Amino acid sequence: MNVLLIYPEFPDTFWSFKHALKFVRKKASFPPLGLLTVAAMLPTEWAKRLVDLNVTPLKEKDLAWADYAFISGMIVQRKSACQIIARCKKAGVKIVAGGPLFTSEYEQFADVDHFVLNEAEVTLPPFLEDLSREKARRVYMTTEFADIRKTPVPLWELADLNRYISMSIQYSRGCPYHCEFCNVTALFGHRPRTKTAAQITAELDRFYSLGWRGSIFFVDDNLIGNKTSIKTGLLPELIRWQQEHVAMSFHTEVSINLADDVPLMQMMVEAGFETVFVGIETPDEDGLAECGKKQNKNRDLIEDVRRIQRAGLQVQGGFVVGFDSDTPSIFQRQIEFIQKSGIVTAMIGLLQAPPGTRLYERLRKENRLLGQISGDNVDGTTNIIPSMNIDTLQEGYKNILRCVYSPEHYYQRIKTFFREYKPKKTDAPLDVRRLLVLFRSIFYLGILGKERVYYWKLFVWTYFHHPRLFPLAMSLAICGYHFRKVCELHVFSRKKCDS
Structure with missing residues (x-):
């Protein structure tokens, strides 16, 4: 066959x-x-x-x-x-x-x-x-959830690993929370299931034997959904594995309550985690209550982000507008939160209702569904009839993108992040590969780019104030170029942001 x-x-x-x-x-x-x-x-x-x-x-x-x-x-x-x-x-x-x-x-x-x-x-x-x-x-099909302790190591040898930026690995499935708009629990359940630490190190060994030395993304929807498991099983084994090999960098997704657990953050950093994606969604308490995001309620979310940054982890964030409780003031509040938090990579989307979610069922009963979702978090589309006027919602959404991904605001956010960020290790030196990337960024962003003034300001500022973060600064500048290109596809208007 x-x-x-x-x-x-x-x-x-x-x-x-x-x-x-x-x-x-x-x-x-x-x-x-x-x-x-x-x-x-x-x-x-x-x-x-x-x-x-x-x-x-x-x-x-x-x-x-x-x-x-x-x-x-x-x-x-x-x-x-x-x-x-x-x-x-x-x-x-x-x-x-x-x-x-x-x-x-x-x-x-x-x-x-x-x-x-x-x-x-x-x-x-x-x-x-x-x-x-x-x-x-x-x-x-089935309603049964798998025992992922029996899941085999993927056949990575079928892929040309050199064509990719990062590898992927999965430790757990499921999430203990039940946010109204999220289909994770519908697909994978409310109780996190985990692989064994030995399975994960076996997958890392396979990557290593194939010559991979780059970053690895733990694709778990919430890596800390079962804190006991990662504290007593996964993280100690990752720390041991890293000590015995050329260390790799890890990235993952977590809930905001990571900020409450200093020992856990310390263990994650020691194990090699550098970046975490957090679903913040909205700074509005009514919006958080509406969508069932109880883990985010009654918190100082900006201070939470800063605690994670100071622990040595970059925070990426997911944000949503279009909740029934949202008023036109939410757009400026989202901009201000993103800028003050120093979340450089901020994914902002209009509320959508994926099939299988509690939101989908609620809006179906209210005759407020408009068809399929696009699956693209930032294309400005929605499959729901919002409470807010749709034109007001879409224009407010576009203005958020215009603002947070304008060169002025984006490069300022990198500086805000660096003032809080306390990495526990120094970035690797500029080898030939990194130097080539740097030269390309200078050419495309520092010479040809419309953002070149902000690029050079960041270049000089980082070099003198945070020199060991210089490679990260250039990496974030390159990511910003991508984000602006994507936003231009959906914002349509080039007018200056209203902020």
């Missing part, structure tokens, strides 16, 4: 980093963790190839080789997935589809031969068993 594992292309989105990739000569941010995990669950005697459309095109000879095409993706990859399905259908290749996109919308894909939905550890074995007997059904 010849199996072609196909990963759809991402459009130009906030997290694609497409405009930053040219600086580092990479093709994509991350390889397809889910597909490569599925590959490890397939019979060893099957021949397997990966085609990630984010790094290489799908060729006719690939389709001619394949007996089956396994496709997985997220909602934001819908358009590319449809194109792949059409090509497979035309080539006569049987299609097996799974992952978040198809779990949410499998009824929309008439040309898919088999759906293996929900968690593949549960639904893939019966599909493979039925397939071996030539009695495979069209749809395999």
